[in-house]
Amino acid sequence: MKKPPLTLYLAAPRGFCAGVDRAIKIVEMALQKWGPPVYVRHEIVHNKFVVDGLRAKGAVFVEELQECPDDRPVIFSAHGVPKSVPAEAAQREMIYVDATCPLVSKVHVEAQRHADAGLQMIMIGHKGHPETVGTMGQLPEGDVLLVETVDDVATVQVRDPDKLAFVTQTTLSVDDTKDIIAALQARFPAIVGPHKEDICYATTNRQEAVKAVAPKADALLVVGAPNSSNSRRLVEVASRAGCQYAQLVQRATEIDWRALEGISTVAVTAGASAPEVLVNEVIEAFSAHYDVTVEPVETAVENVEFKVPRVLRQPA
Incomplete structure (x- = not known):
């Protein structure tokens, strides 16, 4: 057939x-x-x-x-x-x-620098996420206040509204975070922000790529883990960008073929912790069901590289 x-x-x-x-x-x-x-x-x-x-x-x-x-x-x-x-x-x-x-470490350094300057920290992030726990744990308990939503900003209790700074988790939705920052700045006009945005280049680039492909596609699949913050944000970004069906899948075996009946276009991306082998697996699965034409949609080129710690570069 x-x-x-x-x-x-x-x-x-x-x-x-x-x-x-x-x-x-x-x-x-x-x-x-x-x-x-x-x-x-x-x-x-x-x-x-x-x-x-x-x-x-x-x-x-x-x-x-x-x-x-x-x-x-x-x-x-x-x-x-x-x-x-x-x-x-x-x-x-x-x-x-x-x-x-290193981009998370940058946020840690920032939080410490603001605290040393006598500013109370507000962190925009997801409660319980390891990155949020790690960043809040750079300062003594109680010194960092967490806000997750615009509504949280209205109720957060601070020591001194004129001595505040904020940092953010690096894997948040760029658009959501802008709204929370705007709410913080409206309530606390003196609040100090990061020199350079805390949301990392990779999170931003992957969200921008999804915004470019989502309106073209009947469905969009994000290859990633359910506990991956940046992967889950990609699903949300796709839905907001006009894609009717956006789903997170860990492997090709999780694709819901019944939900995809009748589609003629699909977009595929992957969260920052998902290897390319799993993307290829998804493409192969689609090729088994459809006569597939792959069209790359590239919105940025990444050439960032971080060195491993010196202890690993030295002989045992």
Whole structure:
């Protein structure tokens, strides 16, 4: 039977960003340098396929440092950790490697600098997300106030409205965050913002690419994990940009073919922690059902690269 034609718009940039690339490389290099097992506090990046692959090579994923033995190396995830975590590792004389994305570390430095200047911090982020926990944990408990929505801004209680600064999680919706910042500036005109936007280049670029492809497509699939903040934001951005059906899928096996009946155009992108192999898997799945024409839609070119920590570049 002849397969129906389908145009598949492939959004770019998509998939791995420089921070994720670096974090995965850190685990692989640590395994080469020290041999397995190497412990990783929290998922190194939010992607089951990536985590399972590293687990197979000898990485052991734990939630807390207490679960790690003193005599094996431990790696902190790309999302960043509270200051208390490396302090505990140092006190236990552990070998540890910090895989925090440099763009998240920039936010940590910013928060500390504002606090040193006597400003109370407000963080725009998602409660309980590892990045938010890590950033808020750079300062003593209670010194950083969290706001998640415009409504939260109206009720947040501050020490002094004239001595405030804000930072943001790096993986938020660009549009949502603009509205929250505007609400903060309206309520607290003296509030100090970051020198350069905290939402990272990769989050912004992937959202812009989705805005470019979403209006063209009957459906849009985001390859990514349900606990990946940036992947979930891409689904929201697609819906707002006019795509009637936007879904998050971890693997091609999760595609709901019944929901896609009758479509002639589909767009595919991937969150910053989803490897390209999973995107190819999705394209192959569509090729099994349709006569597919792939059309790349590129809105930016990325050439960012971050060095791995020096300890991994030195011989064992």
